[in-house]
Amino acid sequence: MSHGPRIVHLDQLVIRPGSGWARLPLIAAAVGVVFTVVSVVLAMGSEENAKQFFHSWLVAVIFFLGIGLGCLFFVLIQHAAKAGWGVVVRRLAENLACTVPLLAVLFVPVAALGMYDLFHWTHADAVAHDRLLQGKQPWLNESGFWIRAVVYFAVWTALALFFRNASRRQDASGDDGLSRRMARFSPPAIALFALTLTFAGFDWLMSLEPHWYSTMFGVYFFAGTIVSALAALIVLTLLLESAGYFRGVITGEHLHDLGKLLFAFTVFWAYIAFSQFFLIWYANIPEETNWFLSRLHGTPENPASWRGATMLLAIGHFAIPFFVLMPRTIKRNRRLLMVGALWMLAMHLWDVFWLVMPNLHREMTFSLLDVTSLLGVGGLFAATAGWLLSRGSLVPSRDPRLVESLAFENV
Amino acid sequence: MGLMHLDVPEASGGYSHYGVLARFRTAKALYRACEAVRDAGYSKWDALTPFPVHGLEKAMGLKPSRLPFLVLATGLTGAGLGFGLQSWVHIMAYPLVISGKPLFTWPAFVPVTFELGVLGAALGAVLGMFALNKLPTYHHPLFRSENFARVTDDGLFIAIESWDPKYDDQGTADFLSGLGAVEVERVPIEDPRDDEGAA
Amino acid sequence: MAQSQDNTHEPVTGRAPLIVGGYDFRSLTEAVAVPVERKTPIGWWFFFLPSLALLGLFGVSIGWLFWEGTGIWGLNNPVSWGFAIVNFVFWVGIGHAGTLISAILFLFRQKWRTSINRAAEAMTIFAVMCAMVFPGIHVGRVWVAYWMFPLPNQMDMWPNFRSPLIWDVFAVSIYGTVSLMFWYVGLIPDLATIRDRAKTRIRKLAYGAFALGWRGSHRNWLHYERAYLMLAGLATPLVLSVHSVVSMDFATAQLPGWHTTIFPPYFVAGAIFSGFAMVMTLMLICRVLFRMEDIITMRHLENMAKIMLLTGCMVGYAYAIEMFIAWYSGNPYEQFAFANRALGPYAWAYWIMVSCNVITPQLFWFKKMRNHIGWLFVSSILINIGMWFERFVIVASSLHRDFLPASWDYYQATFWDFASLIGSFGLFFTMFCLFARFLPMVATAEVKTVLPEADPHQGEELVRVVPVGSDTDALAQAAPAGGGGA
Structure with missing residues (x-):
């Protein structure tokens, strides 16, 4: 061929001191702290506000945790499949996954103070009159909940740190053995991840309505999590690229692949979400339909108040992105892909809101606390992510498959 | 020959x-x-x-290749016909209340709609490919x-x-x-x- | 074949070869085409005749069913669905691995699939054929099978589109149709190969007619590859939907043990699991019989073992979650159904299922076991048995304990139940033997693309990385220093 090889300079792949990205951790942390304080102050206003705070806070924590955990899964699956194409974005995912310890800290208010407001099964008087809840006590009790939460976060943190550290050690040493080590550890890690994620979904979201149960729920939680993580990866990649990093590193080929995955998991989410709804709708057994009824109805005054929310989820989380993310040209167009990814992030947030909030409001209601909690948790999340990003190279610079990844072309 | x-x-x-x-x-x-x-x-x-x-x-x-547009069209046609057929059968041609559900039970129509959409798209892909490639062409210099x-x-x-x-x-x-x-x-x-x- | 090169160790720089034995385009064509062209080997009859005999048994058992009715089966009042539905689900499931290999692995750019996709897709089609027999015959009145189709008729009646059984009719027949098209599209270039090598007029006509005059034009390849990609993109959700729909035969009911929301993805995972076991069984035999150890290499077997481990764990996950949620639900009927599964009259079937499906594949965590031909063969058979029992457990153990204890009963299969099960294997293997005899068993045109010399940029340096802190200008101008490759 006439043209020579594409030259990629790795020294552009560190956050430049003094740049906006270098200042991000500080600014975001300030935003996060301010809004966290605002949220707490608002929460102390009244008992109602406290209830609202815990629900809003749970939405925000679950949303950002989903991004971190989805990125952890992305890293695991890259190693397990010995994938070449994704090496250039893997470091971003490794860093986002390491926000999990922060979210463990932010989860503490839920477990320490919010249990009574969030979880009906903690009400001793209610349990005393409810045979079903009595039967569930071996699982649904506060000490069990705490112990399990500690286990989940410990597993996720350990995995996230292990894979980020090993990968960064490789930056320094160039040791191929680390790639082999990570590939060897990733399959059992995926098994651990699957179990912890499932039961975390059961504990933190499904047990909000303690009578309801669905064997699919863990898969549903997983699907949404991956969607949000892929969307976040795309957004982060494009933001860094537009700030002048990744020049000649991220190509349309990588974006196309990330876009394809986002599309695939959006469809997968829809498949899982529809199957769960459909089987419950079809069989029409009262103890199961309750959960969907509270998401399709409202109060006597406003009987369809949650229906719109559910329709928005069906259309916005599936129908629109299905057609928008399908064409190849959109996945290769940076601006359109950015819009698509931001849209999916918003929709996943809506999904989490839709999972949690009917527990508090029989009629769909927004609160200022929804916004302040999101900004509080989000600020701290962004600060941590930004700080992690600034700590080293933005790609695994001595990964033996880096060149393969850079030269990658779609079929 | x-x-x-x-x-x-x-x-x-x-x-x-x-x-x-x-x-x-x-x-x-x-x-x-x-x-x-x-x-x-x-x-x-x-x-x-x-x-x-x-x-x-x-x-x-x-x-x-222009094939994707054709496939999208035939796929949507298949899905549309499938949904239309089921709705027509259950609302107009043979209305019958089954398991207490309304006549227009759109969720129950999703599986067949989906399958027919895939059938339409797949036929579009294969027959469209044959047409664009002028297959069969048994004779060629x-x-x-x-x-x-x-x-x-x-x-x-x-x-x-x-x-x-x-x-x-x-x-x-x-x-x-x-x-x-x-x-x-x-x-x-x-x-x-x-x-x-x-x- | 002599000692084959070991390609199971994937290096971290570069990639291990997908096929070994030093093949080039010509010798690859030869290796695949010769089994189609040579005289029928004795060994083939050794497989074909017993299969044909079993097919005969299948015919007899269906004939007897039509004559006598479903009373020849072990059905009773609570267990009104027996082997027919179990066999149906089993065979549909077997088919799924073929589509996974041809479509999903294609989308994931798993190029090793090229050595096995042809045979796996053929397996899909034959498995779907076997599956479709059972809904057709299971009421014993084949002459009213047309009631399943949306045809205007003299009674002015229409099928109930709200019924999962009608979704099955659509899902499985469309799955069969799409699989057949996918398979045929893949076959066209290889049929042209056989046509161009043909020595006799009949061969030239027979293969030539189906090759459609294919001449490898790149203007054709362009549309061809696009069509293939889209078929893969369509077959992927289709295959998920098919076993999801099959699972809905059970899951839309209100019966404990059937009605559970995880059924759709769990059935899909199980289907792929069993299908891979069947592909493994078939490939282990074929690669020896047709001397294709260097094309269907140890690496292919190992990768299949990994997928069996993955899907086996998914199935195990579903079993565990079902058990957990049955307890967690607090619903006494749910709790009973699952306790009864593990400890009741069908406990033997349940534990066969668990040991074959969950425990057996766990050995694949060890590379040694993934590379052990004998164990691969044994485990593939065990998994097929286990997956058949999974469907049996779902059907029989959920049905035999009705809500009304007075109607409890035990389902005991009869000779004719077994005859139709074993007979369906006859149909499957007969078709597979004919396929292996008359059609190229490996997608030659696709395997050629994974040979290094098929890459038009072979050995070119596409990207050069300039490490941190180096004199960038000097490096950029320096002579190519390794790396590269696509």
Whole structure:
């Protein structure tokens, strides 16, 4: 061929001191702290506000945790499949996954103070009159909940740190053995991840309505999590690229692949979400339909108040992105892909809101606390992510498959 | 020779032969030759290979296939017909309340709608591909070349047709040899009826 | 074949070869085409005739069913669905691995699939054929099978589109159709190969007619590859939907043990699991019989073992979650159904299922076991048995304990139940033997693309990395220093 090889300079792949990205951790942390304080102050206003705070806070924590955990899964699956194409974005995912310890800290208010407001099964008087809840006590009790939460976060943190550290050690040493080590550890890690994620979904979201149960729920939680993580990866990649990093590193080929995955998991989410709804709708057994009824109805005054929310989820989380993310040209167009990814992030947030909030409001209601909690948790999340990003190279610079990844072309 | 030689190509009148067929030894050589043929401005030509050479359409300067639009259309048609059929059957043709559900039970129509959408799209993909590729084409002048049987084995070919405006009998053959072709031959257009001796 | 090169160790720089034995385009064509062209080997009859005999048994058992009715089966009042539905689900499931290999692995760019996709897709089609027999015959009145189709008829009646059984009719027949098209599209270039090598007029006509005059034109490849990609993109959700729909035969009911939301993805995972076991069984035999150890290499077997481990764990996950949620639900019927599964009259079937499906594949965590031909063969058979029992457990153990204890009963299969099960294997293997005899068993055109010399940029340096802190200008101008490759 006439043209020579594409030259990629790795020294552009560190956050430049003094740049906006270098200042991000500080600014975001300030935003996060301010809004966290605002949220707490608002929460102390009244008992109602406290209830609202815990629900809003749970939405925000679950949303950002989903991004971190989805990125952890992305890293695991890259190693397990010995994938070449994704090496250039893997470091971003490794860093986002390491926000999990922060979210463990932010989860503490839920477990320490919010249990009574969030979880009906903690009400001793209610349990005393409810045979079903009595039967569930071996699982649904506060000490069990705490112990399990500690286990989940410990597993996720350990995995996230292990894979980020090993990968960064490789930056320094160039040791191929680390790639082999990570590939060897990733399959059992995926098994651990699957179990912890499932039961975390059961504990933190499904047990909000303690009578309801669905064997699919863990898969549903997983699907949404991956969607949000892929969307976040795309957004982060494009933001860094537009700030002048990744020049000649991220190509349309990588974006196309990330876009394809986002599309695939959006469809997968829809498949899982529809199957769960459909089987419950079809069989029409009262103890199961309750959960969907509270998401399709409202109060006597406003009987369809949650229906719109559910329709928005069906259309916005599936129908629109299905057609928008399908064409190849959109996945290769940076601006359109950015819009698509931001849209999916918003929709996943809506999904989490839709999972949690009917527990508090029989009629769909927004609160200022929804916004302040999101900004509080989000600020701290962004600060941590930004700080992690600034700590080293933005790609695994001595990964033996880096060149393969850079030269990658779609079929 | 049987089924494969039933038609005469439309362009046969007035041309003494079909064109020049050149064989290349490696995929790399073929790729470069295609780039050269494209850059030389030929338009009526083709690369013929036993397997799809990755990225060769770029080297040949081919536009992407239009098939996806057709597939989207036939897929949506299939899904629409499926949904329409079910709704019509259960609301108009044979309304019957089953398991206490309303007549228009759209969630229950999703599986068949989906399946028929996939069927429509798949038929569109396959039949559309046949149509765009003009398959079946049992007769083609290239099959007259003894050498050409290698196209389904290990032969990597470029054929330039004699009705290409840039075609020049000797010049084109020399051009292809210059690109590293290991064999160059002129492929005749013959009347299929006195074709018994062909391979 | 002599000692084959070991390609199971994936290096971290570069990639291990997908096929070994030093094949080039020509010898690859030869290796695949010769089994189609040579005289029928004695060994083939050794497989074909017993298969044909079993097919005969299948015919007899269906004939007897039509004559006598479903009373020849062990059905009773609570267990009104027996082997017919179990066999149906089993065979549909077997088919799924073929589509996974041809479509999903294609989308994931798993190029090793090229050595096995042809045979796996053929397996899909034959498995779907076997599956479709059972809904057709299971009521014993084949002459009213047309009631399943949306045809205007003299009674002015229409099928109930709200019924999962009608979704099955659509899902499975469309799955069969799409699989057949996918398979045929893949076959076209290889049929052309056989046509161009044909020595006799009959061969030339027969293969030539189906090759459609394919001449490898790149203007054709362009649309062809696009069509293939889209078929893969369509077959992927289709295959998920098919076993999801099959699972809905059970899951839309209100019966404990059937009605559970995880059924759709769990059935899909199980289907792929069982299908891979069947592909493994078939490939282990074929690669020896047709001397294709260097094309269907140890690496292919190992990768299949990994997928069996993955899907086996998914199935195990589903079993565990079902158990957990049955307890967690607090619903006494749910709790009973699952306790009864593990400890009741069908406990033997349940524990066969668990040991074959969950425990057996766990050995694939060890590379040694993934590379052990004998164990691969044994485990593939065990997994097929286990997956058949999974469907049996779902059907029989959920049905035999009705809500009304007075109607409890035990389903005991009869000779004719077994005859139709074993007979369906006859149909499957007969078709597979014919396929292996008359069609190229490996997608030659696709395997050629994974040979290094098929890459038009072979050995070219596409990207050069300039490490941190180096004199960038000097490096950029320096001579190529390794790396590269696509």
